[in-house]
Amino acid sequence: MIYELYYWPGIQGRGEFVRLVLEEAGADYVDVARQDGGTAAMMRLLEPGASGRFSFAPPFLKAGDLLIGQTANILLFLGTALGLAPKAEAGRLWTHQLQLTVADLVTEVHDTHHPLSVNLYYEEQKKAAKIRAADFTAVRLPKYLDYFEQVLAHNPRGSRFMVGARLSYADLSMFQVVEGMRYAFPHAMAKRESGWPLLVDLHDRVAQRPRIAAYLASARRLPFSEEGIFRHYPELQP
């Protein structure tokens, strides 16, 4: 099986949560929109085809006959297919619940720089962005990361992983959350990170996994930038 990932070229964005899973599993995949003509191919698949199954927005994944959209839904599928989620229903649902909470956090991060409209430039909504970002770094970011830290602290199988005693896609997503937050809000993170020791330890262990380390050192890993979800703007720092 060669998986085809379709996502905007040039940014990590929501697609990165999928890339990390494919990379950790050593899966064969093509990052289609980064190939010649790939973006046009992606746009065609955003139109209704014979299956009638098309996405509202990228990322989406082609896996054989399946065309699967929504980041968390893609991970729900890949977690089972690639052995990066528990097999039992209770564990699968719990892992997915954590990923959906990551998705909520990611939406809130995005809204720190686009609080009024995705159809306006950041520069056109900077004043509102300052208010939203101040609220985010002071209240929402700690609320989410406190929650994830508590999940690790209360995992009955130990605090090395988010779910059970093995790596799952939820762990890979936590790596990306910590990495993204450090890029976007370095002061807030530097000030508060010591309050999330289990999360930081998880981040570090994920970064050192051989396939993830190789991926992060490769050209396949795009840099963070002010085009993606996690953006660094000096004026939005607390």
Next chain:
Amino acid sequence: MIYELYYWPGIQGRGEFVRLVLEEAGADYVDVARQDGGTAAMMRLLEPGASGRFSFAPPFLKAGDLLIGQTANILLFLGTALGLAPKAEAGRLWTHQLQLTVADLVTEVHDTHHPLSVNLYYEEQKKAAKIRAADFTAVRLPKYLDYFEQVLAHNPRGSRFMVGARLSYADLSMFQVVEGMRYAFPHAMAKRESGWPLLVDLHDRVAQRPRIAAYLASARRLPFSEEGIFRHYPELQP
């Protein structure tokens, strides 16, 4: 099995998507926080327990030993348990994808009245809300409802249901989306509804299903209000 739904009492909110599924299936359930002492019970379950599985926020569902959070995740579980989703993986994932797109829409509706912070009152962010709501009614709402209309139009099994030839939880959610949008943005909907005939027809057929009609006429169906997700503010109308 008696399901226990935990959600803020007094509002439809995100809990309503779960209630509609339980009602359509004729499931035995308790809306716990609406019982005496129920909110305290809900707050206790938001703390880490022995299972280590606790939610970031309501709604969550107790089903035997399972405690499941995140609205779309609850529907993923109930869809299978109550026969309101396809059995095959491809259909299950597609139904869930649609529900996650509903979840994105619901978050955007919420942000029309709270664009800057959930920790400020609406009255404190009214100016930003006007800009966000204008963008929402002009661009985002039509984009989402055009998409859902296209899903119905291109369903290879016919345009009566979102997925296949049978009712699924995605149909119940579309009913709630249309209902909520009509409450929150009546002018925008009145102006544009004729462009979404399949969606309006689906809404009407769901409303007429015997169990849904009985539910909507009962005291169990809470009214829309300016405490929930879908809020009507005259100054946010286009």
